[in-house]
Every structure is written in C-alpha cells, then in structure tokens.
Amino acid sequence: MKEVYELTAIREIEDFLQQHELSFLYISKPDCSTCHALLPKLKELLSHYPLIRLGHIDASTVEEVAGKFLILSAPVMLLIIEQKEYLREDRFVRFEELKRKLDQLYEAYTQ
Template identity: 55%
Template sequence: MKEIHELTSMDMVDSFIQQHTLTLLYVSRQECSVCHALLPKIRELLQPYPSIALGHIDANQVEEVASKFLIFTVPMMLVLVEQKEVVRADRFVRLDRLAEQLEQIYSSYA
C-alpha cells in the first residue's frame, strides 16, 4: 500500500512539496465521512506510481492550508509537478478521470 506522509504544519507541507517532483496532497477533515472513504481508494490508485509522493493534511489541524491552496471543501486532491499545481479534484472525485490524469503526468515526468 502507498505510504502516506502525515503533514501537520505548513512548514512540513512546503518542505514535502519541495522534496518531491511529483506530489499528491490529500486534504481532509476528521468529521468528513467522504474523506475517510476516499483515502484508501487514492492510496490504491497511486500504487502503480512509486514516484508520486502522497501527503495527507488534516485541515482542522493545519488551518492555513485552506487559504494557501484556496480550498473551500474537502476532500481535496492537489497534484503538483515541480511545485506547480496541475490537477485539482474535490468532493466527489471521478477516480477514472483522476487515473487518466495521473497516467499522463507520470509518463511525462517519471
């Protein structure tokens, strides 16, 4: 199963993004049932992509994440390539579409 890096501060988030060329940030909240259901599916979806680092941010714990990335709802998935956002998916994610986007990104950068 894909390793999840728990990011508990904006300094950790910024450092994580800088350390990895390909990053998927998963932003959730404790009380969000959709968030809890979707995270295992995202982990499974990322399994074939070892170079994509998965970071998890609890928006209740790291409140600044909402303003930094303009997040209005959770769950939110942000895919970054070389620290630039290339994919944004929120709330009700079409996993098939996200998988296609990840494949395109991965084949170009990995």
C-alpha cells in the same frame, strides 16, 4: 499500498513539496465521511505511480492550508509537480477519470 506522510504544519507541507518533485496532497477533515472513504482508494491508485509521494493534511489541524491552496471544501486532492499545481480534484472524485489524468501527467513527466 502507498505510504502516507502526515503533514501537520505549513512548514512541513512546504518542505514536503520541495523534497519531492512529484507530490500528491490529500486534504481532509476528520468529520468528513467522504474523506475517510476516499483515502484507501487513493492510496491504492497511487501505488501504481512509484515516483509520486502522498502527503495527508488534516485541514482542521493545519487551518492555514485553506488559504495557501484556495480550498473551500474537503476532500481536496492536488498533484504538485516541481512545486506547481497540475491537477485538482475535490469532493466527488471519479477515479477512472483521475487515473486517466494521472497516467497522462505521469507519462509526460517520466519520459
């Protein structure tokens, strides 16, 4: 299972993105049942990509995250490569499609 870094401030998020070339941000809210259901599936999926680091952000704690990443609802999943957004999924995620996209991006980056 993939380790999850809990990010509780904008500065922590910025540091996380600078420290890890391949970052995956999972932005959720505590009262979101979809958010709670997707996180375990996401951790399992990302365990197949050893270079990707997973950061979790509670949007109710870090309210500035909505403005920084233009987020309108939760959950939101962002793949950030070298501090640039390459993939965005939100609300209802098709994990087969997400895996296909991750495979392509990961393979292109690691070659």
